[in-house]
Amino acid sequence: MSDxxxxxETRRRNMSAIRSKGSAIEMQVRRALHRAGFRYRLxxxxxxxxxxxxxxxxxxxxxxxxCFWHGHDCIQGHTPRTNTSYWGPKIERNMERDRVNRKxxxxxxxxxxxxxxxxxxxxxxxxxxxxxxxxxRT
Numbered sequence: 444m445s446d447x448x449x450x451x452e453t454r455r456r457n458m459s460a461i462r463s464k465g466s467a468i469e470m471q472v473r474r475a476l477h478r479a480g481f482r483y484r485l486x487x488x489x490x491x492x493x494x495x496x497x498x499x500x501x502x503x504x505x506x507x508x509x510c511f512w513h514g515h516d517c518i519q520g521h522t523p524r525t526n527t528s529y530w531g532p533k534i535e536r537n538m539e540r541d542r543v544n545r546k547x548x549x550x551x552x553x554x555x556x557x558x559x560x561x562x563x564x565x566x567x568x569x570x571x572x573x574x575x576x577x578x579x580r581t
Contacts (some may be wrong), residue, residue: 445537451457458488461502463558466507466509466562468507468509468558468560469495469507470568472495472496472505472507472563472567472570473485473496473561474551475567475570475571476496476551476570476574478496479571479574479575481498481571481578482550483496483497483498483499483505484496484497484498484499485497488552490504490548490550490553491538491541491543491544491547491551492504492541492544492545492547492548494506494508494555497505497553498574501574501577502552502553502554502555503553503554503555503556503574504548504553504555504558505555505556505558505570506541506555507556507558508541508556508557508558508560509560510557510559510561511534511560512534512537513534513537513538513540513541513559514534514535514537515559515560515561517558517561518551518561519557519561520561523533545557554570556570558570
C-alpha cells in the first residue's frame with residue numbers, strides 16, 4: 444500500500460531531513476541544563492548507545508527520544524498505516540536496542556534518564572530539579 448499524501452521522492456526527502464542530533468527537543472533539554480548551570484558532554488562514543496547528553500560528574504546519561512522512533516505509547520508514537528512490514532520490526536528493534544543500552548549503562552554505574560517528546564516539559568523540569576538536589580548534597 445502506498446502513502447497517498449506523498450510520492451516516493453517527497454517521502455524520501457522528508458525522512459532524510461529528520462536529524463538524529465540537535466533536534467528541537469534535544470536543544471530544549473540542553474538549554475535548560477546549561478541555564479541551570481550544569482555542564483555536559485554530547486554523544487559520547489565510548490558509552491553504550493551514545494547518550495544524547497552525559498553529565499560525567501553525576502554519572503548521568505540522558506537520552507532524548509522521539510516518541511515515534513522509540514515506540515512510545517502516546518499520540519506521537521503512532522504506528523504507521525503504510526509499509527507496516529518495515530516499520531513494525533524497525534521500531535521493535537529500536538526499542539530492544541534502547542533496553543540493551545540502558546542495561547549496559549546501568550551495569551557500568553550510570554544513571555539513565557529518558558526525556559520523551561510528548562512529555563518534554565515535565566521531563567526537563569524533573570531532570571533539572573533532581574540534578575539540583577543532587578548538587579546541593581555534594
